Amino acid sequence: MVELYLNVVVNGLLIGAVYALIAVGLTIIFGVMRVVNFAHGEMVVVGMYIGYVLWRYFGLPPAASVPIAMVVMFGAGYLFQRLIGNDFVDQPQHVQFVLYIGLALVITGLNAIIFGPDPRGIDSAASFATYRIGPVRIDASRLHAAVAALALIAVLWSWLRLSLTGKAMQAAAENIIGGQVIGLRLSHIFALTSGIGMACAGTAGALIAPLYDATPYLASEFTLTAFIVVIVGGLASLPGALLGGLLIGVSEALAAVLISPSAKSLLSYALLVVVLLVRPAGLLAPNKSSR
Amino acid sequence: MNSLEIRGLTRRFAGLVAVNDVSFDVAKGSITALIGPNGAGKTTCFNMIAGAMRPDGGEVWFEGRMIVGLPPERLCRLGMARTFQIMRPLTGMSVVENVMVGGFVHTSSVAQARASAMQILDRVGLADRAEQPASMLALPDRKMLELAKALATRPRLLMLDEVMAALRPADSDRIVGVLQELRRGGMTILLIEHVMRVVMAHADEVVVLHHGEKIAVGSPADVAADPVVIESYLGRRGRVA
């Protein structure tokens, strides 16, 4: 019994690390641009398809396809923001909402047209390898994905804190008008933000491509999960996204076992409601005044 | 009975004491001015009296009734109205519609609210712009609109937050004219002000804040002559223009 729960919790933590990476992308976008990116899940799915395509048609292992996905998604995010997104930054919430819903539909539609609705999975030998640590059995791919996700989050976090551009982004997140006053090039920063955010999502997708089959309609679930993680963990807080990701990963895994797999989000939504009511800034939110 | 009695009002912000044990009275039918340098705590005081912020200590009595803890809408219905320093016209609505909102405190009828609103707009000289979108008004008219909105609630105490700021003398005189008329009709007025010309010429009583504390109170002449005030606020060579 204990062995079962131990396995469940560990696996929950591992997938939680990937959720955290997805959420980090979302929280950066939300934190800096105050944009509710309803197309975030779609970016994850695109990353999955990139991983799939590179494996299927070019024989590349996930280790190689992940960096490629990262670069491609960064570029896509940057371009999107520069060409389209930046015009919407001053618009009210519901207008941005329609833009991103439209974007999500376009991407899902394209995915469906190009790949069809059937699941596309990576069936390499590596997909089936497992590690055994004591009573716990872990998929190799799952572990690799989690480790890579954590590493990326760590790198991103230090970059934000230590680099000049990173600090500029944080400054923009705290105070848009102040940032403009001191000369931050907002259009560039926003584009960077969008690029990084989408890169996080896409990379996470490429990381889990060996674990889950890609279908175009998987996206909305990822979007919602990402939002839950971001809110629970705390907006504009990378440690918060990490904590939130792990928390949601575990709670979903437990709910799947205790209630039923299709009800795994039940616990997460309950948690979301509680956090929104009691501590809307999130569990790990930095203590600063609202914008 | 005084319109307002403030006792020991205190407010802290994360270790900084913004308002420290401030007490003063506002006599009925008077024009009282709350002055002090930037950061003296005037706006914080104002917000606490108006119910927009909770004091950490102290009491506020409005017409003999303790009002700390009551929400702004309740205070409005009790006869206290306020304007905002950063003006908040309801931009999607026309000038007259802006003023009508306050009127609904006293009537449910849209027609009646509109009639009263037009009357007020007449008094303040905005009647010819009644149907214009509020967003199209120039600064002096926006200030007048803020005043009109507050008047629509038929207050007995009118609290104005830096209403004269950034106005040319001609425009601030217009507002002062309205205030004088209101005072003649029995209205009590509490102003936060920076524009000394207006304060000295028209206030009955002046309360001076500095670093969150009350340092002087009295008639404009008394306060202007007070050495503590001169040193801290009006400047060493302090002479009021």
Place this chain on the structure above:
Amino acid sequence: MKAALERRQWIAAVMFFAALLLLPIRLGDFYLTVLSLVFLSAYVGIAWNLMMGFAGQLSLGHALYFGVGAYVLAILPDRYGVSPWLAMVPAAVLPALLGLGIGALGFRFSVRGVYFALLTIAFSEFARILFEHWDYVGRTGGVFLRALTPDNRPLTSLRGGARFSYYALLLTMAAGWLLSALLIRSRIGYCWRAIREDEDASRALGVNALRMKLLAVAISAALTGIAGGWFALANGSLFPDSVLGTQISINLIIAPIVGGLGTLFGPILGAFIIVPINEWSRDLAQSSGINGLNLLIYGLLLMTVIKLSPGGCWPWLARHLRLAAGGWKIGAAGE
């Protein structure tokens, strides 16, 4: 001048509804069905517009009310013999109570803006998952209404052919529109708009913002519940993911946003644009065998419209029809 404009607007409205009343004389069942869908979509849009366009409270979980209303009309008449007319009452009241609950929770805890929207999403998703696991409502298998017998009387069962649905939904939409027009000109409408513009300023003017916001949620939820009820009756079947969940919520609100928030005709125009294009592209996807084509078209449409006219299409159209400025173009938030 203002009075002349208003008179023009009323005349235009009457002419519009009169035209719709006469259409069935010329149109076949297929078009009547599409139009029925337009009316239902417009009605839901009007309901959501009350809360968002007028009172400024963003709800992304309206599917909750829609779904509950739908299930009430799917279950009460068939399983308990309750008259569908009567069943419309709980279909409105239950969602209203839910809305009040969510609103009270949210507003008391000062959950505003995007956070409130997420709160509504949470509740609607929660409901969807709950319904998927609840035997009483048939779990994922959903509920199927009894097949219509030859002796079916539409006015009793509130179910009938394309013609019946057309008129029923047209009248429902017209009633919703009238209610919304009356509300916006009332004291409540003024208070809502004041809250939408600046809640704190409105409270300083004596508006009881909490009560007004709750009122907006309750009315919006009740109307949406009735819409859900009609959906069940007209469709004959429903499943958790056809009436609940975020996807549905999103579908409900696209039309009013595209048509024009905060205006009276926006939701109607939006429905007239969105629904036919959606249906057409779905048919296209099916007939050409290209799965997902409809999503692509729909997505591109949304992005284009919102880019060209973020305030919605109605303000633009109204200007051209000389029906704009003052009166009913109330000043959409975001224009």
